[in-house]
Amino acid sequence: xxxxxxxxxxxxxxxxxxxxxxxxxxxxxxxxxxxxxxxxxxxxxxxxxxxxxxxxxxxxxxxxxxxxxxxxxxxxxxxxxxxxxxxxxxxxxxxxxxxxxxxxxxxxxxxxxxxxxxxxxxxxxxxxxxxxxxxxxxxxxxxxxxxxxxxxxxxxxxxxxxxxxxxxx
Amino acid sequence: xxxxxxxxxxxxxxxxxxxxxxxxxxxxxxxxxxxxxxxxxxxxxxxxxxxxxxxxxxxxxxxxxxxxxxxxxxxxxxxxxxxxxxxxxxxxxxxxxxxxxxxxxxxxxxxxxxxxxxxxxxxxxxxxxxxxxxxxxxxxxxxxxxxxxxxxxxxxxxxxxxxxxxxxxxxxxxxxxxxxxxxxxxxxxxxxxxxxxxxxxxxxxxxxxxxxxxxxxxxxxxxxxxxxxxxxxxxxxxxxxxxxxxxxxxxxxxxxxxxxxxxxxxxxxxxxxxxxxxxxxxxxxxxxxxxxxxxxxxxxxxxxxxxxxxxxxxxxxxxxxxxxxxxxxxxxxxxxxxxxxxxxxxxxxxxxxxxxxxxxxxxxxxxxxxxxxxxxxxxxxxxxxxxxxxxxxxxxxxxxxxxxxxxxxxxxxxxxxxxxxxxxxxxxxxxxxxxxxxxxxxxxxxxxxxxxxxxxxxxxxxxxxxxxxxxxxxxxxxxx
Ligand code: FES
Ligand SMILES: [Fe+2]
Numbered sequence: 216x217x218x219x220x221x222x223x224x225x226x227x228x229x230x231x232x233x234x235x236x237x238x239x240x241x242x243x244x245x246x247x248x249x250x251x252x253x254x255x256x257x258x259x260x261x262x263x264x265x266x267x268x269x270x271x272x273x274x275x276x277x278x279x280x281x282x283x284x285x286x287x288x289x290x291x292x293x294x295x296x297x298x299x300x301x302x303x304x305x306x307x308x309x310x311x312x313x314x315x316x317x318x319x320x321x322x323x324x325x326x327x328x329x330x331x332x333x334x335x336x337x338x339x340x341x342x343x344x345x346x347x348x349x350x351x352x353x354x355x356x357x358x359x360x361x362x363x364x365x366x367x368x369x370x371x372x373x374x375x376x377x378x379x380x381x382x383x384x
Numbered sequence: 385x386x387x388x389x390x391x392x393x394x395x396x397x398x399x400x401x402x403x404x405x406x407x408x409x410x411x412x413x414x415x416x417x418x419x420x421x422x423x424x425x426x427x428x429x430x431x432x433x434x435x436x437x438x439x440x441x442x443x444x445x446x447x448x449x450x451x452x453x454x455x456x457x458x459x460x461x462x463x464x465x466x467x468x469x470x471x472x473x474x475x476x477x478x479x480x481x482x483x484x485x486x487x488x489x490x491x492x493x494x495x496x497x498x499x500x501x502x503x504x505x506x507x508x509x510x511x512x513x514x515x516x517x518x519x520x521x522x523x524x525x526x527x528x529x530x531x532x533x534x535x536x537x538x539x540x541x542x543x544x545x546x547x548x549x550x551x552x553x554x555x556x557x558x559x560x561x562x563x564x565x566x567x568x569x570x571x572x573x574x575x576x577x578x579x580x581x582x583x584x585x586x587x588x589x590x591x592x593x594x595x596x597x598x599x600x601x602x603x604x605x606x607x608x609x610x611x612x613x614x615x616x617x618x619x620x621x622x623x624x625x626x627x628x629x630x631x632x633x634x635x636x637x638x639x640x641x642x643x644x645x646x647x648x649x650x651x652x653x654x655x656x657x658x659x660x661x662x663x664x665x666x667x668x669x670x671x672x673x674x675x676x677x678x679x680x681x682x683x684x685x686x687x688x689x690x691x692x693x694x695x696x697x698x699x700x701x702x703x704x705x706x707x708x709x710x711x712x713x714x715x716x717x718x719x720x721x722x723x724x725x726x727x728x729x730x731x732x733x734x735x736x737x738x739x740x741x742x743x744x745x746x747x748x749x750x751x752x753x754x755x756x757x758x759x760x761x762x763x764x765x766x767x768x769x770x771x772x773x774x775x776x777x778x779x780x781x782x783x784x785x786x787x788x789x790x791x792x793x794x795x796x797x798x799x800x801x802x803x804x805x806x807x808x809x810x811x812x813x814x815x816x817x818x819x820x821x822x823x824x825x826x827x828x829x830x831x832x833x834x835x836x837x838x839x840x841x842x843x844x845x846x847x848x849x850x851x852x853x854x855x856x857x858x859x860x861x862x863x864x
Contacts, residue, residue, distance in 0.1 A: 276777065296792040296793065378593050
């Protein structure tokens, strides 16, 4: 591969995020969960406290890998009533910023817009997602990236449209 | 009519008579039948009457005094349709103000929370101190001699009272005092507040979400033991996979949580259907409660594998302290029973896997804004607080494993109400037996008070049972 064709770090990360978005829009949740490291964490703070710390403050979601797997099991069942049948979603990822933080870790921030349609209604979730992605030592391609931390922050003042965070935001 | 051409003359449709309020509820205590006419949850006319007859007359929850910890702290709220804010003054007193400038109307407080010594209206820059006094009027010399600043203080609601940290307001100057209004619900607030040595506080961060449903559906849902197993099966299965109660496996040893795959045959698995039935009670003035032995952990004093091994010791110590202070029986109620309480009309306090305060503000017959807060003891260690927060999240909140399905259930009912030919909802369950949490006595208690209020009466004496009884706790449980 020539230097000119070699993807930049940002392109590599974008490919990873696009793939993640595709898994979520296709409701391939088990595949999505497998993107996480065993010590991975998924956090969604409340709308009134975007800087909320789950150890101190109330947040919407603070999943370790056990609860994250359970979340996927739940959403795959036919008893997560808010998402049965599944809503249609379409994610738009942009403004991707990547920073190498050493020890094979990347700090990544993206803007995200997720349209959700169900039951005759449609509205967006709008916000940004901060990731800590981990590369396997010595690797330089995006296929080896894993999510160690994923913090999705909503810009809405309240969940007035959706009433819940029933999808993975 | 004799001379008109009947073929051209438009005639009025026969729409029948409009329903009278007294007919909106069927309460047949002999036959054990209780029905609510669904127009009570769809009609704009009734919605406006509720504003007048309920929300302008009752005590309505405003906030918790721990939300304004320091002098100058303020919080903004919308309560019974009115913009309000409350602030702690220099003297340590919490005061509540109507959030509108006495000059020409602008909002004084334009942030949800903050701290200020002086509140200045941005429109023409009148300024007020945290006691609500008008302390600055730019160009005051333009006003005549009868312009009196003291008549232009920020206005307070006619009544404000604080019961052990819970602040209520009423827009009815003649309302009975708060303690009388709370009736037997007071003891249930005590059961929560007494759990702490240093008092309770509201954690930062709140759940704010709308449900496109009538607010009374959330009253019903908040006290509905009947829906737990069918609606929240995924939650119960998850908890079961971790083990339940004191004999449960530590989380690591538990069988993995599985659920019927999408597309697989629907399996009805009521893992806890046969557990303690608990009790439902009407507490007077429309307040109601269901309580039962906890089927899940309670961070106050009932360990669960979800909390982790490290939490066992501190939880046992708290329980010991409660026994020493309050005796085994009351300590058992505090620690080992869960309670869902409605303070009429629109406050729910759940003391379950976490303590939540849930306020709902009706916006339209088919829309409400819900705000939920998490109440914790002040003295708890960082580790126990983290455990508590985690306990909240699995079940509760718009990102939890249960609340989204309640939102779905309520919105589903509200859409169902558009099929107006099905006129009645049935709330008869358990009417002819000592009421359990899976019965609907607590909803009938609420609806009877609603029905009385809507007819201009301040309260009802009607209880379940073939004969009206004056006493309050007519239903008795089996577990406490
Ligand atoms: S409206 Fe507030 S100063 Fe004029
Ligand atoms: Fe529920």
